[in-house]
Amino acid sequence: MLRPAVEADLDAITVLYAREVREGLATYEYDEPDxxxxxxxxxxxxxxxxxxxxxxxxxxxxxxxxxxxxxTRIGYRWTVENSVYVAPDFHGRGIGRALMLRLIEDCTALGFRQMVAVIGDGSNQASVALHERLGFKPGGVFPGLGRKHGRWLDTVQLVRALGDGDQGEPDEGVPGLR
Structure with missing residues (x-):
């Protein structure tokens, strides 16, 4: 089941993200947010x-x-960056795919025209493959852009058009204008 996050979800979200900060490479954050x-x-x-x-x-x-x-610059207001985190017990069950499909659908409905995936560890082939299966194309690899757990990490960016992408005139009322 997919639904909008509510305040009651924040404890579970905090625990999952803290684990990634502490042990993983998907984020370059070092200190677990409370x-x-x-x-x-x-x-x-x-x-x-x-x-x-x-x-x-x-x-x-x-x-x-x-x-x-x-x-944050106004010329980027039609472009969003996605983040997706799946609890370890649910890896490989299609949860990430389902979340991303819904996120793509919601962002398209809001009038956004491009979605960028910034993958914090270029060797995270599961995340790269998930995004590629959903139509994301290579945007660039930034060698050694970040450092975590004692090593330099490549950052991969992938991009996917939403709706008409870069064709035609965009909707001026997207949330990015707020």
Whole structure:
């Protein structure tokens, strides 16, 4: 089941993200944000009009995904960056795919024209493959752009058109204008 994230989901979101900060390479953040900080981030995303989703499987929290501004300068306002995290017990079950499909659909309906995936560890082939299966194309590889757990990491960017992509005139009312 996919649905918009609500405040009651933030404890599970905080635990999953903290694990990734502590052990993983999907984010270059070093310090685990506490529940108050995760609540502030969620609120900022939702208040700006971007989708923030949760996946449940048999009533259990399985993961989350959201979109935010790719960049803050006004010329980028039709482009979003996606983030998707799946709980370890649910890897390989299609949760990430389901979250991403819904996120793509929601962002398209809001009038966004491009979605960028910024994959924090270029060797994360599962994330790269997921995005490629969903129509994302290579945007670039930035060698050694970040450092975590004692090593330099490549960052991969993939991009996918939403709706008409870069064809035609965009909707001026997208949330990125707020």
């Amino acid at each position: 529940a108050a900080e995760m609540r502030r981030r969620w609120r900022a995303i939702v208040d700006a009009g971007y989708p923030y989703l949760v996946a449940e499987h048999d009533g259990a929290f399985a993961g989350y995904a959201y979109a935010t501004a790719y960049r």
